[in-house]
Amino acid sequence: MRNVLLAALLALTGPIAAWAGSSHSLLDIHPAGRLLLVANTDSGTVSLVDVPARQLLAEIPVGEKPEGVTWIGNGPLAAVTLYWTDEVVFLDTKLQRVVHRLQVANEPYGIVASRDGRRLWITHDYWGTVSEIDTRHYRVVREIPVARFIRGLALSPDETKLYITGYYNADLYVLDIASGKIIDHFPGHEQYNLARNVVVHPDGSRAYIPHIRTRTHIADSAGSIFPELSIIHLQKPKNMKRRTRIAMDTFNNLAVPTNPWECAISPDGQTFYLIYAGTDDMNLCDILNDDYQEISRRGNTALIPVGTHPRAIRVSPDGKEVYIYNTLDFQVGVYDARSMRPLARITVTKSPKSPEWVRGKILFNTAKPPLTSRRWIACASCHPDGHHDGRTWQNPEGLRRTPQLFGLAHTHPLHWSADRDEVQDFEYTIRGRLMQGHGLLAGPIKPKIGFAPVELEEKLAGRSADLDALAIYTNSFSFRLSPYIVAPGKLTPAAERGKAIFLSKETGCATCHSGPYYTDSSLQRPFRLHDVGTGQDDPTEKIGPQYDTPTLLGIYRNTAYLHHGKAKTMHEVLTTFNPYDKHGKTSHLSKQELDDLVAFLLSLPYEYPPEETPNTVPYRFVPAAKRSPPP
Numbered sequence: 217m218r219n220v221l222l223a224a225l226l227a228l229t230g231p232i233a234a235w236a237g238s239s240h241s242l243l244d245i246h247p248a249g250r251l252l253l254v255a256n257t258d259s260g261t262v263s264l265v266d267v268p269a270r271q272l273l274a275e276i277p278v279g280e281k282p283e284g285v286t287w288i289g290n291g292p293l294a295a296v297t298l299y300w301t302d303e304v305v306f307l308d309t310k311l312q313r314v315v316h317r318l319q320v321a322n323e324p325y326g327i328v329a330s331r332d333g334r335r336l337w338i339t340h341d342y343w344g345t346v347s348e349i350d351t352r353h354y355r356v357v358r359e360i361p362v363a364r365f366i367r368g369l370a371l372s373p374d375e376t377k378l379y380i381t382g383y384y385n386a387d388l389y390v391l392d393i394a395s396g397k398i399i400d401h402f403p404g405h406e407q408y409n410l411a412r413n414v415v416v417h418p419d420g421s422r423a424y425i426p427h428i429r430t431r432t433h434i435a436d437s438a439g440s441i442f443p444e445l446s447i448i449h450l451q452k453p454k455n456m457k458r459r460t461r462i463a464m465d466t467f468n469n470l471a472v473p474t475n476p477w478e479c480a481i482s483p484d485g486q487t488f489y490l491i492y493a494g495t496d497d498m499n500l501c502d503i504l505n506d507d508y509q510e511i512s513r514r515g516n517t518a519l520i521p522v523g524t525h526p527r528a529i530r531v532s533p534d535g536k537e538v539y540i541y542n543t544l545d546f547q548v549g550v551y552d553a554r555s556m557r558p559l560a561r562i563t564v565t566k567s568p569k570s571p572e573w574v575r576g577k578i579l580f581n582t583a584k585p586p587l588t589s590r591r592w593i594a595c596a597s598c599h600p601d602g603h604h605d606g607r608t609w610q611n612p613e614g615l616r617r618t619p620q621l622f623g624l625a626h627t628h629p630l631h632w633s634a635d636r637d638e639v640q641d642f643e644y645t646i647r648g649r650l651m652q653g654h655g656l657l658a659g660p661i662k663p664k665i666g667f668a669p670v671e672l673e674e675k676l677a678g679r680s681a682d683l684d685a686l687a688i689y690t691n692s693f694s695f696r697l698s699p700y701i702v703a704p705g706k707l708t709p710a711a712e713r714g715k716a717i718f719l720s721k722e723t724g725c726a727t728c729h730s731g732p733y734y735t736d737s738s739l740q741r742p743f744r745l746h747d748v749g750t751g752q753d754d755p756t757e758k759i760g761p762q763y764d765t766p767t768l769l770g771i772y773r774n775t776a777y778l779h780h781g782k783a784k785t786m787h788e789v790l791t792t793f794n795p796y797d798k799h800g801k802t803s804h805l806s807k808q809e810l811d812d813l814v815a816f817l818l819s820l821p822y823e824y825p826p827e828e829t830p831n832t833v834p835y836r837f838v839p840a841a842k843r844s845p846p847p
């Protein structure tokens with residue numbers, strides 16, 4: 217019955233008013249405006265929605281962590297990027313199943329299709345390339361290097377260029393499709409961060425990039441993180457000012473929105489929509505394109521509330537409706553495009569995780585009370601989906617580089633200085649200067665005086681359901697295998713040689729970077745901290761120079777190394793920053809041996825570490841299938 221209905225809908229395509237799918241998103245509306253595709257990142261599915269009927273037609277399993285979806289031409293085929301398993305999956309929406317899986321380069325994120333559906337382009341986040349796929353033969357025809365950490369992707373209206381954003385700097389690259397060359401570059405700023413989306417005006421004059429700004433020398437909820445929108449003047453010559461930046465907090469008269477996530481433009485080019493994933497609201501704006509104000513709030517409208525944690529927005533091809541994916545309501549909201557009056561909500565999936573995990577994800581991503589009373593900042597502003605933010609912060613206790621949170625459940629204690637022993641201790645971060653929230657726990661906690669680690673004395677687990685939920689979510693990020701390996705469990709010859717050096721008595725690396733997580737960290741007291749000669753010459757350091765051994769898994773993805781982030785490469789960790797052989801012995805290694813050692817470090821993890829160790833904490837999400845039976 218459903219299939220018949222669907223076939224009828226797809227047959228009804230008729231004249232195509234406008235083209236929605238020119239930029240990457242978790243949502244894509246069919247060119248005829250009836251069928252909406254929704255990529256459900258946590259569920260590992262794509263939902264197919266009949267928009268006029270406000271009805272979910274199907275939820276199709278695709279695989280782990282879909283991050284983008286697009287119709288291929290007028291359908292019935294669609295394509296999805298699977299960030300976790302490095303695949304592009306092709307769906308037949310009539311048959312409601314996957315028809316082809318294509319292995320692609322590491323971390324496919326953004327995806328867009330040409331209007332005729334013959335070509336697909338994909339950004340590969342860490343790997344830093346754009347791949348081009350021939351959809352008729354399911355084949356990667358080109359892979360073009362751009363830069364490390366690229367996410368946002370949009371196609372120019374004339375389909376001759378691709379626009380690509382640098383995630384950690386809001387750079388914009390212009391790729392000429394015919395030649396496969398980067399023909400222009402609009403540099404962002406070292407403070408610009410988390411630029412995961414770009415949208416191009418239908419007249420081709422401007423690109424819009426939502427992002428945040430991080431001021432790493434200020435650890436204060438009202439001074440560290442700012443919501444911004446960069447507007448790029450694509451056609452201006454290089455000697456003119458080609459970028460404008462709008463501070464979206466002052467834009468809203470200091471009714472602060474947090475974590476601008478995705479924007480959309482109406483097909484007639486007159487309306488601009490921007491959603492905020494941290495404050496669950498949005499801006500509705502008129503586009504002025506006046507080289508000065510650029511956008512203005514329509515009729516002076518204030519921020520408009522939407523659902524929980526919106527991550528995608530699309531406008532219907534006729535410009536009459538707006539769709540917003542409120543991801544943690546598991547619903548797509550349908551709104552009147554002129555007024556943003558809500559018209560319908562369509563449930564598209566349910567969470568495959570536990571209610572506690574979902575609650576934790578909401579708390580981790582929100583910039584609303586009681587996490588913070590100032591609205592500028594969320595845990596996710598610095599730890600987006602458990603990734604690092606590419607920054608080193610000047611904290612009161614010293615320089616501290618944001619680590620990725622993968623494997624956290626097994627690598628406690630926490631912080632470079634091991635001054636915390638449970639994620640619930642982040643109640644101190646929530647109540648402290650950085651977030652200035654009321655906290656998730658009722659009543660007082662031991663006050664923090666100076667730098668003494670009172671967190672280690674105060675046991676917070678089990679005292680607040682919300683705080684425990686935050687811990688369960690924060691402890692749930694796991695590693696994926698390194699892209700530098702030959703196959704799971706198999707190293708390159710260079711990495712194999714490096715492994716022998718790593719394990720050798722002489723270098724001594726494995727004495728501290730030991731066990732399956734490559735760290736000797738353990739919750740057994742006293743904690744093992746080490747002075748490896750990295751904390752002496754920093755006048756701002758207040759609690760060093762001994763640090764907790766970090767895991768080496770996944771560090772190929774770092775943008776910098778060591779607690780202070782001053783080492784820009786792994787080579788520097790082993791040479792410039794290890795002059796006296798205090799950090800393992802490295803001075804005897806030849807250039808070739810150092811290269812081999814680095815090749816090994818880049819290959820971690822080359823096999824999946826165990827999901828249970830003697831040091832694993834109880835507050836984490838374990839899929840029902842993997843839970844061990846009660847004793």
Ligand code: HEC
Pocket residue numbers: 440580593594595596597598599608609616617618619620621624629630631632633639642645646650686690
């Ligand atoms: C302003 C950016 C920022 C915000 C906001 C932030 N963090 Fe962090 N986080 C950091 C930095 C920097 C570190 C490293 C600090 C250190 O080790 O001393 C860190 C470390 C951590 C660690 C320890 C990781 C490890 O491997 O030891 C956890 C867990 C963590 N943060 C969770 C949270 C939670 C939960 C929140 C929200 C309540 C939060 N963070 C808010 C920047 C931030």
Ligand code: HEC
Pocket residue numbers: 632718723724725726727728729745746747748750751763764765766767768771774776777778779780786789790799800801802813817
């Ligand atoms: C005495 C214990 C110890 C030994 C031996 C040791 N490490 Fe470390 N390692 C640490 C500690 C502690 C840190 C954190 C230091 C800091 O951030 O200032 C660290 C940091 C690192 C980092 C940076 C990780 C990151 O995320 O920034 C790398 C890479 C590393 N070690 C590799 C090695 C290699 C390779 C060897 C052998 C040559 C080695 N380590 C030997 C304790 C040790």
